[in-house]
Amino acid sequence: MSLAAVILAAGKGTRMKSGLPKVMHRVCGRPMIEYVLDAVQGAGVEEIVVVVGFGGDLVARTVQDRARVVYQHQQLGTAHALLQAAPVLGNFPGAILVVCGDTPLVTSSTLARLAAAHAEMGARATILTAILEDPTGYGRVIRDGEGRVQRIVEQRDATPRELAVKEINTGIYCFSAPGLFDALSAIKSENAQGEYYLTDIIGQLVQQGEPVAALKVEDPREVEGINDRRQLARMEAYLRQQILEELMLSGVTVVDPATTFVDRNVKIGPDTVIYPFTIIEGNTVIGRNCVIGPGSRLIDVQTGEGVVIEHSVIRESKIGDKCTIGPFAYIRPGCVLAPEVKVGDFVELKKTVVGRGSKIPHLSYVGDATVGSGVNIGAGTITCNYDGEKKWPTVIGDGAFIGSNTNLVAPVEVGKGAFIGAGSTITRDVPPGALGIERGRQRNIENWLQKKPRR
Numbered sequence: 239m240s241l242a243a244v245i246l247a248a249g250k251g252t253r254m255k256s257g258l259p260k261v262m263h264r265v266c267g268r269p270m271i272e273y274v275l276d277a278v279q280g281a282g283v284e285e286i287v288v289v290v291g292f293g294g295d296l297v298a299r300t301v302q303d304r305a306r307v308v309y310q311h312q313q314l315g316t317a318h319a320l321l322q323a324a325p326v327l328g329n330f331p332g333a334i335l336v337v338c339g340d341t342p343l344v345t346s347s348t349l350a351r352l353a354a355a356h357a358e359m360g361a362r363a364t365i366l367t368a369i370l371e372d373p374t375g376y377g378r379v380i381r382d383g384e385g386r387v388q389r390i391v392e393q394r395d396a397t398p399r400e401l402a403v404k405e406i407n408t409g410i411y412c413f414s415a416p417g418l419f420d421a422l423s424a425i426k427s428e429n430a431q432g433e434y435y436l437t438d439i440i441g442q443l444v445q446q447g448e449p450v451a452a453l454k455v456e457d458p459r460e461v462e463g464i465n466d467r468r469q470l471a472r473m474e475a476y477l478r479q480q481i482l483e484e485l486m487l488s489g490v491t492v493v494d495p496a497t498t499f500v501d502r503n504v505k506i507g508p509d510t511v512i513y514p515f516t517i518i519e520g521n522t523v524i525g526r527n528c529v530i531g532p533g534s535r536l537i538d539v540q541t542g543e544g545v546v547i548e549h550s551v552i553r554e555s556k557i558g559d560k561c562t563i564g565p566f567a568y569i570r571p572g573c574v575l576a577p578e579v580k581v582g583d584f585v586e587l588k589k590t591v592v593g594r595g596s597k598i599p600h601l602s603y604v605g606d607a608t609v610g611s612g613v614n615i616g617a618g619t620i621t622c623n624y625d626g627e628k629k630w631p632t633v634i635g636d637g638a639f640i641g642s643n644t645n646l647v648a649p650v651e652v653g654k655g656a657f658i659g660a661g662s663t664i665t666r667d668v669p670p671g672a673l674g675i676e677r678g679r680q681r682n683i684e685n686w687l688q689k690k691p692r693r
């Protein structure tokens with residue numbers, strides 16, 4: 239049977255108290271909606287529609303490569319939201335999975351099981367339900383004496399007796415497409431919130447004598463919805479633990495999972511050791527046999543193998559095999575380090591390419607520079623790359639030796655194998671093999687105490 243999916247993601251998420259649409263809030267570095275998209279895609283659907291509304295353009299940009307986007311201009315409720323998919327799926331012959339954009343842990347296998355159960359039972363609608371110890375906030379699934387689903391009642395509209403029911407509506411359903419949109423148009427908004435509730439379609443179908451089924455989810459964690467930031471933080475903690483466990487099972491040592499934070503999209507090779515207080519974000523990829531941390535933050539970084547990074551921050555850069563970074567280095571976007579480069583303590587790099595085996599061991603700022611291989615940059619070297627208006631490049635040839643406390647006033651080039659005397663302010667190019675030195679000649683005055691002018 240053909241299967242489509244609609245993801246409801248138009249709500250503001252009032253309880254988040256945020257300017258950002260709820261589904262764009264990140265869990266372990268990825269917007270919630272992306273998790274839901276993954277799950278839906280993996281369930282074997284042939285068409286995905288995402289209903290966006292509040293902050294819709296932002297959500298649309300995030301999903302448009304993977305789904306059709308429709309707008310719900312006013313958030314009048316979940317039934318009204320689903321109705322907006324009618325122009326795309328109005329003539330769809332198969333079944334439609336409906337998933338809320340705020341349940342990021344739902345899995346493809348659960349969605350596929352729901353679709354299969356729906357087909358097997360020949361239902362018009364099948365609800366995915368869960369039994370929760372604390373069902374507060376969720377819609378309750380009301381069954382009759384024989385256990386047949388009768389309707390769903392929202393928390394705010396429920397009687398005390400209904401509130402005692404522990405079986406909840408996960409907000410995930412499978413509907414037979416033919417007739418669905420007509421049925422949605424018939425839903426009224428006579429309830430505590432004055433909204434068009436999708437949940438009302440269940441009671442409506444039952445009253446019409448249509449077959450309605452329910453499937454209980456095996457792991458209720460999967461269908462946890464995020465409505466406020468406390469739930470967001472709990473979800474983050476749970477998912478973070480899962481990510482770390484997957485990494486550990488794949489051969490990564492995480493010395494202290496309690497203080498290690500790794501985003502969902504990060505990849506780490508086996509035999510890499512992550513020391514405590516380390517945060518690895520975005521699309522970072524770390525090779526095997528690395529030692530990362532303690533106390534490091536990597537954002538969108540790619541490293542080779544055998545890299546050592548301690549107490550450092552690195553963003554949007556590439557680090558070659560066997561480089562050593564830190565402690566206390568700051569590598570800003572656009573850096574590319576060849577293998578075996580050393581970037582030591584209190585060194586800042588920006589938009590800089592460094593060749594194989596070069597060393598910038600201490601207290602330097604190197605920005606907008608191209609550094610060859612086998613270069614040694616002495617302590618306190620500064621590339622003066624900014625003249626107050628523009629940024630200028632510095633080029634340092636292979637094997638050059640830059641003495642300590644050098645200023646390289648860009649644009650400037652130091653040739654291959656050249657030397658710079660310590661303390662120089664270099665404003666002109668230094669030819670290959672030459673010594674560039676720029677400083678006052680030292681004077682020693684003998685017996686200074688006797689000669690010192692007295693007052």
Ligand code: UD1
Binds near residue numbers: 250319375435436
């Ligand atoms: C909904 C269900 C509830 C269920 C719970 C599961 C209804 C009426 N209630 O409640 O039975 O237990 O999910 O998590 O459906 N949305 C729109 N447009 C709107 C309103 C909502 O697109 O006009 C989207 C939201 O972006 C969200 C989803 O629908 O992704 C659910 O909305 P939300 O307000 O979170 O519903 P709940 O109160 O959690």
Ligand code: CA
Binds near residue numbers: 338340463464
């Ligand atoms: Ca919700």
